[in-house]
Amino acid sequence: MSQLFTPFTLRGLTLDNRIVVPPLCQYSSDDGVASDWHAQHLPALAISGAGLVVVEMTDVEPIGRITPWCAGLWNDAQEAAMKRVLVACRKYGAAKIGIQIAHAGRKASCDTPWRGNKFLTEEKGGWQTIAPSAIPFGENYGTPRAMVRADFERVLAAFVDATRRAARAGFDSCEMHGAHGYLLSSFFSPLSNRREDEYGGPIENRMRFPLQVFRAMREVWPAEKPLGVRLSCVDWVDGGTTIEDTIVFAKALKEAGCDFVCCSSGGVVSMVPPLIRAGYQVKFAERIRREVGIPTRGRRHDFHRRPSRRNRHRGAGGYGGGRTRLYR
Ligand SMILES: Cc1cc2nc3c(=O)[nH]c(=O)nc-3n(C[C@H](O)[C@H](O)[C@H](O)COP(=O)(O)O)c2cc1C
Numbered sequence: 112m113s114q115l116f117t118p119f120t121l122r123g124l125t126l127d128n129r130i131v132v133p134p135l136c137q138y139s140s141d142d143g144v145a146s147d148w149h150a151q152h153l154p155a156l157a158i159s160g161a162g163l164v165v166v167e168m169t170d171v172e173p174i175g176r177i178t179p180w181c182a183g184l185w186n187d188a189q190e191a192a193m194k195r196v197l198v199a200c201r202k203y204g205a206a207k208i209g210i211q212i213a214h215a216g217r218k219a220s221c222d223t224p225w226r227g228n229k230f231l232t233e234e235k236g237g238w239q240t241i242a243p244s245a246i247p248f249g250e251n252y253g254t255p256r257a258m259v260r261a262d263f264e265r266v267l268a269a270f271v272d273a274t275r276r277a278a279r280a281g282f283d284s285c286e287m288h289g290a291h292g293y294l295l296s297s298f299f300s301p302l303s304n305r306r307e308d309e310y311g312g313p314i315e316n317r318m319r320f321p322l323q324v325f326r327a328m329r330e331v332w333p334a335e336k337p338l339g340v341r342l343s344c345v346d347w348v349d350g351g352t353t354i355e356d357t358i359v360f361a362k363a364l365k366e367a368g369c370d371f372v373c374c375s376s377g378g379v380v381s382m383v384p385p386l387i388r389a390g391y392q393v394k395f396a397e398r399i400r401r402e403v404g405i406p407t408r409g410r411r412h413d414f415h416r417r418p419s420r421r422n423r424h425r426g427a428g429g430y431g432g433g434r435t436r437l438y439r
Contacts, residue, residue, distance in 0.1 A: 119162065119437050121370050121406065123335035124283050126162030126207055129437040131408055133373070134165040134211040134286075134341075136181060138223045143176065143183025145192040153196050157204025162437075164206045166193070168213040168288055169277075171269035174238050175214035175294065178221050179231075184212070184273040194280040209284035210277045211341065212328070214266060216294030217242035217255035217303070218378075241266075242297055243304040243311060243320075249381035257306070266294070267324055274328045278336075285332055286371075287325055290343040291378030295321040299360060300343075300379040302351045318360050322367060329368040339371035339408075340364055344395035346379045354395055361403040372399055373408040373435065400438050408435045 119126045139148035156164045169182040176183060183189050193210075200208050220237035222229045230252045231237025241262055242255035258266075270287070277285055289295045297303035298320045304311050310320050325340065332338045344357045361372050374396040396409030 115436060119406075121284070121337035124207060124337055126437070127205060128160075128162040130161040130163075131435045131437060132156050132159065132161045132164040132206075133410070133435045134167050134288075136167045136177060138178050138180040138225075140180055140182045143170070143173070143181070143185070143189050145182060145189070145196050149182075149192075149196050150199055153208070154199045154203045157200035157206045157208065159204075159206065161206050163209055163284065164200070164204075165209040165211055165284075165286065166196075166282075168211050168215075168293075169193075169273065171212060171214050171266065171273040174219060174240065175216070175266075175269070177215045177219055178223055179236055180223060181215075184210075184276045185269060190276040190280055193277075193282075197281055207283040209286060210282045211286050211288050212270060212273050212277065213288035214270070214294035216240065216292075216297050217246070217248045217252065218292055220253060242294070243306050246303060246305065248292065248303075263310075263320065267327055270324045271327050271331055275331045278331065278333055282336075284337045284339070285328070286339045286341055286373060287321070287328060288341055289321050290341040290373075290375045292343070292380070293378075295324060296343050296379060299356075300346055300352050302346060302348060302379055314356055314359055318363060321360075322363055325364060325369065326367050337370035338368065339373060340369055341373040341375055343376050343378055344374050344392070344399070345376045347377050348380055348382065351379060354398060357395070358399060358402050361399050361405060365403055365405050369405065371406045371408060371437070372396075372403070374399060375410075396438055407438050409438070410435045 116128045119129050139146055167182055169184045170176045217240050219240045220231050240255040241258050245254055245257045247254045299317050304317050309316055329338055344354055346352045374392050392409040396407035400407040
């Protein structure tokens, strides 16, 4: 039998197989609260046969959402709605359910993909974004405010609060979003982090805030459940993050109690990676697994189901949404 269909254990969690449905933003929440859309979308994935389904990037504070319709986990209504969806997933499906906890940083305050992803000004319902440095993500984005001490304290506390809520709601696994140019990833990349204090400059400084967040999450996430990260292993741009940098980061994360690294890439600056095709992240997953000695995940296959026009931006199939697999 293919190894893909063999069980996989991380701490106290055993998955039936190594197929993982990655986190896929749905842009369908109401004030961050999971909606009827989630109540059919996630149970449908839970019965898919995958070993693990990871719930979309779920944000820790209102200004941490990519769009005003992204999922959040900073209040009781959001926690209760997630719990209801989890109960439905378990009633009908066998997959274990994980969650990705995130902050969109300078890539927040945008419209939905089906309305063109445009940056939303405050007049149009958007907000002032935050980032390590006041450098916009792209030409049509707003300029983020460089984070000050109060932002560090608030964001760290918000990650801890969301992680506690995810634990209470009963998620089986949790991952910190450290990829795609969102807040924590923008600290790690020298392209988006130009700070001159202890959070910028050499790699030890650029990984300081993501590591502080990870350690704080590990403290409140149950010891018997896995906690991992998703990383952009390379920026695909000269002067940006390299796989060697990511290996240093992954070693530090492992020491902090990280159980797996999901290997993605790009997203820190607005350009398309040169060679997107099935399996293009696998070499990163293999190298990190070998050199760091940590289980990794990487996208192996694409969905081939053709999505309806309306749902193609939700990763319902055909549009980038890939299955990932676990390696040990
Ligand atoms: C509609 C859609 C929503 C996505 N939402 C998320 C998300 O919430 N978190 C995340 O880490 N990646 C997200 N992604 C990226 C996918 O999880 C996955 O990384 C992507 O399909 C490509 O795989 P790759 O990382 O191997 O390139 C999304 C992709 C799509 C198409």
